[in-house]
Amino acid sequence: MFTCDICGQGGLSEPDMRTHVLIMHEENEYSCPMCNLSGISYNELMFHIETSHSEVKPVDDNRTMYSIEQEGVLDSSLQTSRLTDLKHKTTLEPQEFGGDRMEKPKPEQLQMSHSASPSDCERTFRQNVKTKSEPKRLIQSESVNGHFSGKVWRQPEQTLFDKNRRETKSNGLCSTSEESMKFDTPECPFCGLIGNAGEDLSEHVKSKHAEILETPQKGCGKQRLYPCPMCKLVFVSCQILQEHVELHLAESRAEECALADRQLAQKLQEDEEMQRKAIETKREQDEFQKLQRQYGLDNHGGYKQQIMRNMERAVAQGQMNPAEYHRRRAEVMETLALGEDDGTTRTSGLIKMLNQHYQKNGAEIRHVILCAETDHYHASLGDKGWGCGYRNFQMLLSSLIKMEEYKHDLHDIAIPCIPKIQSMIEEAWKDGFDPQGAAHFKNKLQGTRAWIGATEIYSLLTFLRIKCQIVDFHSPTGPSDTHPRLFEWIWQFYSSGRDAGLWLQSKVIWTSKPPIYLQHQGHSRTIIGIEERKNGTLCLLIFDPGNQEMQKLLHHDVTAVNLKMLRRFLGSMKHKQYQIVAVNGLLTVEEKNARKHASAVLTAEKVP
Secondary structure, three states, rough: OOOOOOOOOOOOEEEEEEEEHHHHHHHOOOOOOOOOOOOOOOHHHHHHHHHHHOOOOOOOOOOOOOOOOOOOOOOOHHHHHHHHHHOOOOOOOOOOOOOOOOOOOOOHHHHOOOOOOOOOOOOOOOOOOOOOOOOOOOOEEEEEEOOOEEEEEEEEOOOOOHHHHHHHOOOOOOOHHHHHHOOOOOOOOOOOEEOOOHHHHHHHHHHOOHHOOOOOOOOOOOOOOOOOOOOOOEEOOEEEHHHHHHHHHHHHHHHHHHHHHHHHHHHHHHHHHHHHHHHHHHHHHHHHHHHHHOOOOOOOOOOHHHHHHHHHHHOOOOOOHHHHHHHHHHHHHHHHOEOOOOOOOOEOOHHHHHHHHHHOOOOOOOEEOOOOOOOOOOOOOOOOOHHHHHHHHHHHHHHOOOOOHHHOOOOOOOOOOOHHHHHHHHHHHOOOHHHHHHHHOOOOOOOOOOOOOOHHHHHHHHHHOOOEEEEEOOOEEEHHEHHHHHHHHHHHHHHHHOOOHHOHHHHHHHOOOOOEEEOOOEEEEEEEEEEEEOOEEEEEEEEEOOOOOOOHHHHHHOOHHHHHHHHEEHHHHHOOOOEEEEEEEEEHHHHHHHHHHHHHHOOOOOOO
């Protein structure tokens, strides 16, 4: 254990001693060892001692330090009185030791000085010993063995003055003034040498014991350091360094593993995203191709190609003999050349039959309104799956050409076949009707199986100078996604007119109004009438081009079971949107041209 000879603190280990010296004596403030002055810097302490305690002077014998008057064995009382008288002297003697000039002291630091002037060098002073044993002292010297070596410290010889002081102290003859001048001798805490206090001792410790201050360790004067190659830490043991580096490596491995995991997860996510996009793309392509086939835009031919393929397939399957195939093929080619329908899918007289049935039957029905005479056309081998729009136009046209109001303006036109209807729509496009629809179909319908809807029917009828309108029931207006407003509109359309009041007095009203084209997603049909039941509900009567059994209504007694193929109640009409095309007169040439220009952006009456 070590004892600090500067302040006397003991029981310190070597590291604690180093810390104590640095904090308490190198970095702290100084106090005068001969009086009560404290809280000053080292330069201020030196200036104070030179001005207030100038009787203590160094001697340049490089061995001892003593007072000028103390060359012999002095009496303790005489020594005390001399020192007391010399306190107020300010004479400064030349210094033998070099040093820097001190700064000008502050006024409060000159507590015991009457006049003072800064000294050009530091002075060493003999200090009274406070401890029981005689301490070692440090004497500054410029040369050792004839060679200059800077500041070298050694132990001086014992002087007569030191002996006299010990004898005087042992006899108890020390005066009060001498006791007030006692102060501890600054001593090196590592080697025991003493000298002038302050910076000299600090420089000695830093120069001679630097290895202790930097890397303290027990039992070794100099120790090897082991810096970490991965950070700025320094270790005194290679084992500790190895453990420290292993921690670095473990952390690096953990980071590499985490990075590898993140990269793997990212790669899996990218692969999954690519797979999902591929599946989504394939699904979209399949749906698009399905829609192309559904709407006849897959470039697989039109009506003629389809009917020929289907007849050849029927022959191959034994459903048609070769003779019939050639006969049917010749008929198809002839009708296509004429542009007229061959009538094989037509059923006539249905409206008349329904009028007779309602006159005799239907006790649950209050009123029933029927449109003008209309023929039913169903799909054939050439348009199955895509020709419903064309067949509904044939039904509508079959009613118009039988009515006197429209017969003259239609110039006794025959019911056209599907390829002819396609060419008529193309002519309407060329004339300027519905440019957006023309662009959608690329101005071509012939030779394709393209579906047509309400806008194409409207454009063609307007092109023929038939006045019509599109009404869009764009959203459900009743519970459970039903469209009661559609039923009400149909009832109002057929029940309105000059003689509506008289007509409603009878149960069955057979009007001269044409049927109504009805379009919804994926299919189109024709409305030929409406029923009003005694409970207040309405029921539509519809011709469906997909129904090929309408001939049975003509050859069998009409019953409620047979009428199911015609009736559509409110609960069975649940498509999101319905559009109708209703005919209500003829157009003049000016009205036709006005509607042609307006068809650049087709608009419909929206309900609601």
